[in-house]
Amino acid sequence: MNAESWTAGEFEDRLRAVPAERYHHRHPFNLRMHAGELKPDEVRGWILNRFHYQRHIPVKDALVLAKLPTPELRRVWIRRIQDHDGRRAGEGGIERWLRLGEAAGLDRETLLSGQGVLPGVRLAVEGYVTLCRLGTPVEAVAASLTELFAPGLMRTRIDAFERHYGWIEPEGLRYFRDRVTQGRRDGGEALALVLDWARDRAAQDSAVAALAYKCDVLWALLDAVDREYG
């Protein structure tokens, strides 16, 4: 017999429990970052490797976009690509991440070259893109639900950078400030879609599994960085 589906409330609790337990806010590298224990080269190594994740976010969002069946849904989702790529040159999240790199002493040519991106980071990012390429719409959207937890982490990170890493120009933190509101909005929109679409238990289970996988992607990325620079 098929397992019974969860009510919307139960399903939301199940989804939220995943990142509560295994989101990367608990990763040792992030804990050391927040405690002010990272040396400049470790912070730079993280910024450089995280850029590989950042530049693939709009790629995976284009794959998600192609799975959405209506103009209404695509109009909502396309904004994520614009948030990262900008509507014109010199704008958007990728540009702001390049400025974060510059504020920390990394030139943009180095970041754009991809040199120094660790194999484990490449594989983790590839895993997320592949999930969004091959997964169902519910899985691809559910994987983004780590963003329900990202705004809290952004605020912790901004505080930590202001307190402990004053050698990074404050303007470089603009990326994180913008993500507090963008992440909250994106997380809310994605949650509404997943709750609406995943009505039977198989779809609900696959959404929870996709979100757990995404947590593993973020965790594996930091494992690679921690091992190299830590």
Ligand SMILES: O=C(O)c1cc(C(=O)O)c2c(n1)C(=O)C(=O)c1cc(C(=O)O)[nH]c1-2
């Ligand atoms: O710095 C972070 O800890 C963090 C985490 C996440 C996340 O939870 O996936 C994202 C971001 N940042 C981020 O900047 C971002 O644009 C983003 C998009 C997505 C997504 O899955 O669609 N996650 C995240």
